[in-house]
Amino acid sequence: MPGIVPAGVDLNETNAIVAVDADGRTLFITGLHRKVLTIRTRKTVSRLQVKLEAKKAEGKNTRSVVRVLKRLSLKRSRRTRDFCHCASRHLIEWAPQNCVLVFEDLSFSNKRKKSKKRSKSLNRRLSVWPGGMIRTFATYKVAGKGIAVGIDPAYTSQICSRCGLPGNRSRHSFTCPHCGHTDHSDINAAINIRNRFTVLRDSGVLSTTPEAS
Ligand SMILES: [Zn+2]
Numbered sequence: 349m350p351g352i353v354p355a356g357v358d359l360n361e362t363n364a365i366v367a368v369d370a371d372g373r374t375l376f377i378t379g380l381h382r383k384v385l386t387i388r389t390r391k392t393v394s395r396l397q398v399k400l401e402a403k404k405a406e407g408k409n410t411r412s413v414v415r416v417l418k419r420l421s422l423k424r425s426r427r428t429r430d431f432c433h434c435a436s437r438h439l440i441e442w443a444p445q446n447c448v449l450v451f452e453d454l455s456f457s458n459k460r461k462k463s464k465k466r467s468k469s470l471n472r473r474l475s476v477w478p479g480g481m482i483r484t485f486a487t488y489k490v491a492g493k494g495i496a497v498g499i500d501p502a503y504t505s506q507i508c509s510r511c512g513l514p515g516n517r518s519r520h521s522f523t524c525p526h527c528g529h530t531d532h533s534d535i536n537a538a539i540n541i542r543n544r545f546t547v548l549r550d551s552g553v554l555s556t557t558p559e560a561s
Contacts, residue, residue, distance in 0.1 A: 352446040356542030358534050359479040366534035375442040382431045389424050428478050436485035448496045450545040451483050504540035
């Protein structure tokens with residue numbers, strides 16, 4: 349029977365995947381390389397767009413610039429897709445037998461993040477951040493492997509994984525002023541995602557999608 353032991357999966361831009369299983373075993377997959385390449389491509393694209401506008405204004409032929417822009421855009425989406433395939437494959441290989449991979453509810457976390465004032469550049473970065481794609485690919489890849497996928501109903505990165513009270517998140521460190529617990533902020537979030545799933549499962553509220561037969 350698939351999906352007995354919960355493992356929490358936290359998706360971020362820099363630490364693309366941070367997962368913690370029931371035994372406290374962790375998985376880190378960095379997204380730093382992809383992030384650097386994405387920034388580099390974006391700089392090239394904006395330089396080319398300036399060039400394109402200038403050519404248009406001068407009434408010159410823009411075909412070559414348009415062609416390069418199109419090629420860059422295809423390259424970027426291919427790179428993102430490859431990265432997501434690779435990352436989700438590693439996640440499935442890491443996942444213990446009979447495990448439920450519990451992802452955070454991305455729609456909820458996006459809504460939450462949007463309510464805060466954000467810089468234009470951060471907004472743009474998050475708009476190309478492929479968290480949803482990683483989750484989708486992982487959902488396909490668990491088929492036949494005895495692994496299930498579940499969704500955590502709430503965004504839990506602000507809460508202490510030890511005492512459940514709100515703590516302080518500063519870049520990659522999480523500190524709790526109530527119980528003194530400190531941890532990597534993404535691990536803290538992944539533990540919360542895992543624990544909340546356990547609670548809901550015990551109360552019989554959540555239904556998972558057992559892909560494996
Ligand atoms: Zn605490």
